Amino acid sequence: MGLKRPGFAGSWYPASAAECEREIKQFVSDAAPARSKARKVGGIVPHAGWFYSGKAACNVFHALKSATKIDTVILFATHMHPRSPNIVVESGEFWTPFGNIRVAEKLARAAVKAIEPLTEVETLDAAEHEHDNTMELQLPFIRHFFPEAEILPISVAPARAAVGLGAAVTKAAQEMKLGVIAVGSTDLTHYGPNYGFTPKGSGTKALAWVKEENDKKAVDSMLAMDAELVVSESLANQNACCGGAAAAAVAAAKQLGATKGELLQYYTSYDIQPNSSFVGYAGVVFVCA
Numbered sequence: 001m002g003l004k005r006p007g008f009a010g011s012w013y014p015a016s017a018a019e020c021e022r023e024i025k026q027f028v029s030d031a032a033p034a035r036s037k038a039r040k041v042g043g044i045v046p047h048a049g050w051f052y053s054g055k056a057a058c059n060v061f062h063a064l065k066s067a068t069k070i071d072t073v074i075l076f077a078t079h080m081h082p083r084s085p086n087i088v089v090e091s092g093e094f095w096t097p098f099g100n101i102r103v104a105e106k107l108a109r110a111a112v113k114a115i116e117p118l119t120e121v122e123t124l125d126a127a128e129h130e131h132d133n134t135m136e137l138q139l140p141f142i143r144h145f146f147p148e149a150e151i152l153p154i155s156v157a158p159a160r161a162a163v164g165l166g167a168a169v170t171k172a173a174q175e176m177k178l179g180v181i182a183v184g185s186t187d188l189t190h191y192g193p194n195y196g197f198t199p200k201g202s203g204t205k206a207l208a209w210v211k212e213e214n215d216k217k218a219v220d221s222m223l224a225m226d227a228e229l230v231v232s233e234s235l236a237n238q239n240a241c242c243g244g245a246a247a248a249a250v251a252a253a254k255q256l257g258a259t260k261g262e263l264l265q266y267y268t269s270y271d272i273q274p275n276s277s278f279v280g281y282a283g284v285v286f287v288c289a
Contacts, residue, residue, distance in 0.1 A: 001091045001092045001093070001125060001126075002091075002092045002125050002126055002127025002128070003092060003093050003095060003100065003126065003127055004127050004129055005095055005127075006095050006096075007131030007133075007136060008049075008131070008133055008136050008137065009095075009097065009136075011049070012050065013049065013054065013140060015097060016097055019097075021144070023050060023054065024140075024144055027054060027055040027058035027059065028058065028059075030055060031062060031264070032265065033063075034063040034262060034285055035262060038287045038289065039068070039288040040064050040066070040181075040285045040286065040288070041064075041182065041253050041258050041287075042064070042182040042249055042250075042252055042253035042258060042285070043060040043063070043181075043183050043249070043253075043284055043285040043286060044183070044184050044186060044246055044261075044282060045060045045138060045141075045183055045184070045185050045283060046185075046186070046281035046282065047133050047134045047137045047138065047185045047186070047187060047242075048133075048137075048269065048279060049137070050137070051272070052269045052272050054137075056264070056265045056266075056281045056282065057137065057138060057141060057283065058141055059265055059283045060264060060284070060285055061138075061142065061144075061145045061146075061183075062145060063264060063285050064181050064285065065145045065146070069179045070146050070179050070180065070181055071104070071150065071179045071180065072104040072149055072151065072152055072173065072178055072179075073142050073146055073149050073150075073151050073181055073183060074151075074152045074154065074170065074173065074180055074181070074182045074183070074252060075138060075151055075153045075154070075183050076154050076156045076162075076166065076182070076184045076185065076244070076246075077132065077154070077155060077156070077184070077185040077242060078132055078134050078155035078156065078185075078242060078245065079134065079242060080156065080157045080158060080242070080244060081158075082157055082158050082159045082235065083157070083159075084157040085121060085122045085157070086115060086120065086121045086161075086162075086165060086244075087129075087154065088108055088111055088112050088115070088121060088123050088152070088153075088154050089108065089124055089125070089126050089129055089152070090103065090108040090109065090123040090124065090125070091103055091105050091125045091126065092125045092126025092127055094135075094136075094153075096140045096142075097140055098140060098143040098144055098147070099143060099147075101142060101143050101150065102150045102151070103126055103150060103151060103152065104150035104151060107152050107172065107178060108123075108152055110172040110176060111154070111169045111172055111173075114169055114171065114172045115168060115169065118161055118164045118165060118168060119157075119164070129153070132155075134185040134186070135153050135185065137185075138183070139151075152169070154248070156245045156248045157244045158234055158242070158243035158244035159231065159244060160228060160231060162227070162231055162243075162244040162245075162247040162251070163227040163250075163251045164251070165251075166182065166227065166247065166248030166249060166250065166252040167254065167255045170256055174255070180256070182249050182252030183249055184242070184245040184247075184248060184249025184250070185242060185245055186241055186242035186243065186245055186246045187241050187242075187281060188214075188239055188241075188279065188280030188281065188282060189215050189238060189279065190238070190241060191206060191210050191214075191277065191278055191279070191280075192206075192276050192277025193276060193277055194276075202276055207268070207270055207278070210268065210278070211268065214238075214280075215239055215266070215268075215280040215282070217233050217239055218230070218234065218237070218239040218240045218246075218282075219282050221233050222261050222282070222284050223261035223262070223263060223284065225258065225259070225286065226250070227247040227248075227250040230250055231243050231244065231247045239280075250286070254286075256286075258287055258288050259287070259288060259289045260286070261286050261287070262284065262285050262286075262287050263282065263283070263284055264283040264284065264285060265281075266280070266281070266282045266283075268280045
């Protein structure tokens with residue numbers, strides 16, 4: 001079993017526990033509370049540097065914290081192609097400024113068995129996993145808000161099989177009587193010359209199109225908990241860079257009893273730092289009736 005060292009600490013997020021703690025406290029103090037008081041079992045988080053999207057991601061994990069004991073955080077993530085094999089991290093630990101997080105090894109083995117009949121899956125030790133901002137940027141939040149929890153990181157391809165994968169992994173956790181939450185890591189539309197995506201030109205009209213149309217389609221599919229639509233939207237309209245991860249999280253939350261999504265926060269990097277290229281971010285929680 002190996003230790004996955006950080007690739008983004010000290011640049012995309014603080015490298016020390018004290019600095020992370022300070023930023024998390026500020027994020028929480030600035031956050032609008034979730035409207036629903038019902039049980040929350042999962043969510044969608046963005047994964048840019050904390051300067052840009054940290055407050056949206058932090059708000060989701062903060063909303064998911066409850067009196068219910070959480071044994072494992074299932075984290076669906078990673079930029080992948082539709083034909084990429086899904087990857088389960090089955091052993092090892094991940095470094096965070098607050099201390100290491102252990103991989104949920106027993107659940108990982110059960111998850112692989114559950115996924116194999118559905119779609120292609122590979123396994124890795126944590127130390128073998130490439131540097132991945134979609135996962136790493138969430139780890140300090142997980143360690144901070146769920147200090148006793150293990151993690152099950154799964155890289156999910158943006159394909160229809162993501163839906164069955166998310167449900168199957170969560171069902172395996174339920175059969176093991178584990179307390180889990182399921183989180184999908186994705187940013188939304190990457191617009192502008194830096195990303196080679198400018199279907200509406202530039203300027204305020206392009207920004208409005210991203211916010212009011214393209215990103216809205218992706219967010220609405222998440223709030224409706226339509227996992228298949230999340231995947232198809234991401235492939236057709238480039239409005240979720242990890243559509244498979246988001247779809248798997250929706251399916252997992254449904255398996256855990258969620259019936260609706262609640263949007264905690266939406267904005268773009270343009271709102272933080274105006275630029276001709278910008279990215280959309282949404283923080284969503286999945287709520288049980």
